[in-house]
Amino acid sequence: MTVEGLLEHGFSPVAMPDGSRTIDGVYIGDLLSWVMGRAQMDNAWITIMSNNNVIAVASLADTSCVILAEGVELSQDLKDLAMAKDINVLSSPKSAYEIAVTLSGLLA
Amino acid sequence: MTRYYYDFHVHSCLSPCGDNDNTPNNLAGMASLNGVTLMALTDHNTCRNCPAFFKAARRYGVVPVAGMELTTAEDIHVVCLFETLEEALAFNDEVDTRRIRVKNREDIFGEQLILNEEDEIIGREEDLLINATTITLDEAPGIVQKYRGICYPAHIDRQSNGCIAILGEFPHYAGFKIAELNDRANKEEYIRRYGLEKLKILVSSDAHYLDQLREDNDYFDIDDEPYSSSLVRQRLFEQLRSL
Numbered sequence: 001m002t003v004e005g006l007l008e009h010g011f012s013p014v015a016m017p018d019g020s021r022t023i024d025g026v027y028i029g030d031l032l033s034w035v036m037g038r039a040q041m042d043n044a045w046i047t048i049m050s051n052n053n054v055i056a057v058a059s060l061a062d063t064s065c066v067i068l069a070e071g072v073e074l075s076q077d078l079k080d081l082a083m084a085k086d087i088n089v090l091s092s093p094k095s096a097y098e099i100a101v102t103l104s105g106l107l108a
Numbered sequence: 109m110t111r112y113y114y115d116f117h118v119h120s121c122l123s124p125c126g127d128n129d130n131t132p133n134n135l136a137g138m139a140s141l142n143g144v145t146l147m148a149l150t151d152h153n154t155c156r157n158c159p160a161f162f163k164a165a166r167r168y169g170v171v172p173v174a175g176m177e178l179t180t181a182e183d184i185h186v187v188c189l190f191e192t193l194e195e196a197l198a199f200n201d202e203v204d205t206r207r208i209r210v211k212n213r214e215d216i217f218g219e220q221l222i223l224n225e226e227d228e229i230i231g232r233e234e235d236l237l238i239n240a241t242t243i244t245l246d247e248a249p250g251i252v253q254k255y256r257g258i259c260y261p262a263h264i265d266r267q268s269n270g271c272i273a274i275l276g277e278f279p280h281y282a283g284f285k286i287a288e289l290n291d292r293a294n295k296e297e298y299i300r301r302y303g304l305e306k307l308k309i310l311v312s313s314d315a316h317y318l319d320q321l322r323e324d325n326d327y328f329d330i331d332d333e334p335y336s337s338s339l340v341r342q343r344l345f346e347q348l349r350s351l
Contacts, residue, residue: 032276051182051245052282053275060276 001106003044003065003088009102011067014074014089015082021064026103028096032057039063044103046096048072058087065089069096110332112340113325115139116148116173117187117262117288117312120157123177124217124238127317131227132157132164134318140168142323146344148173148189148312152238153207155190155200156222156231162193163225171337173344177262178203179238180245185262185269187288187312188252191345192338195255202251206243212236245271246282258348260286263314264302265294278302285351290314292326308351 004019013019027039028046032053039045039061046067047054055078058066065088068074074082074089082089092099118135119126132149139147147170149161158174165172174196175189190196212220212235222231243251245261252259261271264278264287271279278287280303287304289295292311299305315321330343 031274033273036276049182051275051279053277053279057276 003090006044006065006067006090006106009106010094011090011092014068014091015079016088016090017083017086018088021088023064023103023107026100026107027063028100036060046099048096050074050078052078052081054078055081055085055087058089059085067092067099069094069099109329111327112146112171112330112344113142113144113327114146114148114310115144115312115315115321115325116146116175116189116310117150117177117314118147118321119151119177119314119316120149120161121219121221121223122154122157122233122237123151123316124212124220124236125316126151126218128219128221129318130316131223132161132225133167133227135161135321136164136168136170136172138318138321139165139170142321142325144170144321144325146171146173146328146340148175148187150175150177150187150189152177153179153203153241154233154237155196156233158193158196160223160225160227164227166337171340173341176200176203178243178248178259179240179269180248181240181242182245182274183240183269184245184271184274186245186248186259187262188248188257188259189345189348190255190257191341192256195257199252199255199257202254203241203243206241207235207237208239208242210236210239245275245279249283256345258286258345260284260288260310262288263290265289265291265298272302278304286310286348288312308348 041062068091220233
């Protein structure tokens with residue numbers, strides 16, 4: 001499953017500098033100090049956090065994309081930052097649990 | 109120059125988790141006993157005990173500072189300090205419009221008491237004060253500045269509600285000039301690990317109980333001639349703003 005492949009399943013692009021990246025797992029968390037040490041490379045990371053440091057943590061952990069749950073939005077500055085740092089960001093109106101269930105089916 | 113030992117992070121009985129013994133007079137009295145001559149009252153998301161604290165502080169020869177410990181939308185605690193009581197109360201009104209209203213459960217969180225200068229109960233805050241507001245960390249400095257205040261992340265060396273635990277690193281982009289540590293022993297390590305060399309590090313107690321107030325406080329040297337407590341605050345803010 002690629003990041004751009006998610007667009008056919010109800011996810012909206014927020015910033016997508018590299019939609020061809022592969023998703024091979026999922027991490028869910030909002031406490032960035034935890035996410036930093038636990039999210040794995042190529043994970044889709046589901047969060048409701050929309051702070052500047054989300055981009056930094058996604059970059060450090062090298063996740064394939066950030067999925068903003070529950071309709072959380074990014075400011076234009078952060079969208080620009082995500083593009084500049086090569087971080088894919090998608091959004092969904094669904095809860096983290098519902099997104100995880102969807103991804104579970106898609107990654108199976 | 110006079111040396112003022114400070115504690116800029118103290119809770120009264122209005123904070124749900126603040127002990128009911130933390131009355132304005134007890135806080136000012138303990139400050140005086142501990143040699144603290146500059147104390148800020150920083151209840152969670154409210155300044156409503158600051159008027160009583162100002163009057164109590166006068167009795168004990170303590171220079172009061174009106175403040176608030178704001179909970180941001182990210183659940184990060186931010187200390188907000190104001191040069192005048194009036195500006196703090198105006199800020200308080202704006203924060204009120206950004207609070208997420210949940211009724212306080214006194215059996216879980218404790219009472220939220222508003223007192224007068226005689227430590228008599230004159231009101232209760234009905235809605236919980238400690239929960240997140242809708243003000244984001246990035247927004248906070250701009251809002252505080254409208255009231256000529258200064259704000260900075262609280263107890264960055266703590267897991268719960270500390271900005272580093274929540275954001276993974278210090279939010280340098282937000283332009284804070286100050287960071288607060290709860291434990292002075294963490295100073296060198298935090299400066300090194302999180303690149304805080306250019307920041308002023310303040311250490312304060314975050315006392316929720318009277319016995320958490322400290323005797324070994326840091327200080328500011330302030331030119332306070334001709335003395336008045338408002339001059340001391342004015343000079344303090346000049347120092348803080350020039351950082």
